[in-house]
Amino acid sequence: MxxxxxxxxxxxxxxxxxxxxxxxxxxxxxxxxxHPILGVLVLLVAIEKPNSAFIxxxxxxxxxxxxxxxxxxxxxxxxxxLTMMMVxxxxxxxxxxxxxASVTLTVMTRVVDWIWIxxxxxxxxxxxxxxxxxxxxxxxxxxxxxxxxxxxxGFVFFAYFTKRFLxxxxxxxx
Amino acid sequence: xxxxLIVIVGLLLSVIAVANVTGLLAPFEHLSRAIMIPIAxxxxxxxxxxxxxxxxxxxxxxxxxxxxxxxxxxxxTVVDYVRLRALEEENRSLRALLAFEEESDYxxxxxxIISRSSDERRVEVLIDKGSRDGLxxxxxxxxxxxxxxxxxxxxxxxxxxxILVSDEQSRIAVATAGRGELIGVIEGRGNGTANVTxxxxxxxxxxxxxxVTAGTEEKIPANLPIGLVxxxxxxxxxxxxxxxxxxxxxxxxxxxxxxxxxxxxxxENTNQ
Numbered sequence: 001m002x003x004x005x006x007x008x009x010x011x012x013x014x015x016x017x018x019x020x021x022x023x024x025x026x027x028x029x030x031x032x033x034x035h036p037i038l039g040v041l042v043l044l045v046a047i048e049k050p051n052s053a054f055i056x057x058x059x060x061x062x063x064x065x066x067x068x069x070x071x072x073x074x075x076x077x078x079x080x081x082l083t084m085m086m087v088x089x090x091x092x093x094x095x096x097x098x099x100x101a102s103v104t105l106t107v108m109t110r111v112v113d114w115i116w117i118x119x120x121x122x123x124x125x126x127x128x129x130x131x132x133x134x135x136x137x138x139x140x141x142x143x144x145x146x147x148x149x150x151x152x153x154g155f156v157f158f159a160y161f162t163k164r165f166l167x168x169x170x171x172x173x174x
Numbered sequence: 175x176x177x178x179l180i181v182i183v184g185l186l187l188s189v190i191a192v193a194n195v196t197g198l199l200a201p202f203e204h205l206s207r208a209i210m211i212p213i214a215x216x217x218x219x220x221x222x223x224x225x226x227x228x229x230x231x232x233x234x235x236x237x238x239x240x241x242x243x244x245x246x247x248x249x250x251t252v253v254d255y256v257r258l259r260a261l262e263e264e265n266r267s268l269r270a271l272l273a274f275e276e277e278s279d280y281x282x283x284x285x286x287i288i289s290r291s292s293d294e295r296r297v298e299v300l301i302d303k304g305s306r307d308g309l310x311x312x313x314x315x316x317x318x319x320x321x322x323x324x325x326x327x328x329x330x331x332x333x334x335x336x337i338l339v340s341d342e343q344s345r346i347a348v349a350t351a352g353r354g355e356l357i358g359v360i361e362g363r364g365n366g367t368a369n370v371t372x373x374x375x376x377x378x379x380x381x382x383x384x385x386v387t388a389g390t391e392e393k394i395p396a397n398l399p400i401g402l403v404x405x406x407x408x409x410x411x412x413x414x415x416x417x418x419x420x421x422x423x424x425x426x427x428x429x430x431x432x433x434x435x436x437x438x439x440x441x442e443n444t445n446q
Contacts, residue, residue, distance in 0.1 A: 014210075014213070018210075018213060018214060018217040019217065021214065021217070021288075021289045022214045022217035022218040022221055022288055022289050023217050023218070023220060023221035023224065024221070025221070025289060025290040025291065026218065026221035026222050026224070026225040026290070026426075027221065027224060027225045027228055028225060028228050028229045028232065028426070031228055050179070054179075054183060058186070062206070063206070063210065065203075066203050066206050066207055066210070067207070067210070067214065067288070067289055067300065067333075068289070074191070074194065076190055077187050077190065077191060080183055080186065080187055081187070083183075084180065084183055087179075135293060139293065
């Protein structure tokens, strides 16, 4: 991995973290439910760029922790662990590279992300009697719908332009 | 995934977690905020621009409906207006007679909203001013047109978190405009609405009365407008009644705010 590539990924991570923090909250519904970090992580894992995914998870998670208005619950750790989970699943379980595998990964990741936040919130509520809220299923559902659309379109575009996952007669798929 | 990568990520996570808990990350976080705030401002401006562009079709429909209501209520308002003008004239001449000098003990610190909660039940925003600018927890925040926005709930050197009136954790003592007496406590209900509770039965409160801050909190001055009374509920046998409030502030269009800082807390005064 070259230095230029690492810097590009860091800059890209800053941009999408800033989008999630300072652009998305100001948009009207349904646009404000589009939170692209997890979707981009899934795409990077699906196209087999795990190192880029880890950099993106670290940088964007750190920025979310630094700037968020609360409720992120150690986003840097959450994203790094989610990425680790995705890479493991991608290597050992969902070995078929397809839109369907990517969408499965997306749904699983968003659900695990929600479970993490809900568990952390419940622990805080029980320990400190703080009136925090678990994100509603409805809002998670809206985010998931955006994630699925984003990952499906992203994967199709990537596959179409790079021809990377094509199975042609007489050739072997990567 | 290679075992080496798992070990590296695991170690990295442990180091970050330990640094986070022990506060070792704090200087790095402050530095990141200092570097990133101009970028956050730019993104927030872009977000506001995009938001108002995307909301334009909805806004047109809403404005058409509101216009019809306004036209209907204009006739009755004209009568009130004439009466108010007469009172204003009277007020002006009385002030002149008493050589009234209005002195404010507050500075207005302008700040830009750089982020806000995306959960509809948590109504809070992040502004780009903090303790370095002489701000303190509990200070009142108003919009450009003077409407009460909320109060500072958390402070960092360069940023502050503002809890808005409609947040479920917000509690502010309120009065009705013009009467000045404390009538109850306004409690947020999330999704942009609020209730005034603990209103004694003997207090007269009507639909469309203007609710303002009572000024009982040290850092929140009196008479900052909050909203209009929508409905008043409660049985005669209850010791208290409650009212639902329609906040005057439109959170969606909120971009710049003003923090009311006591003049004694100006950075140049505190450095002396």
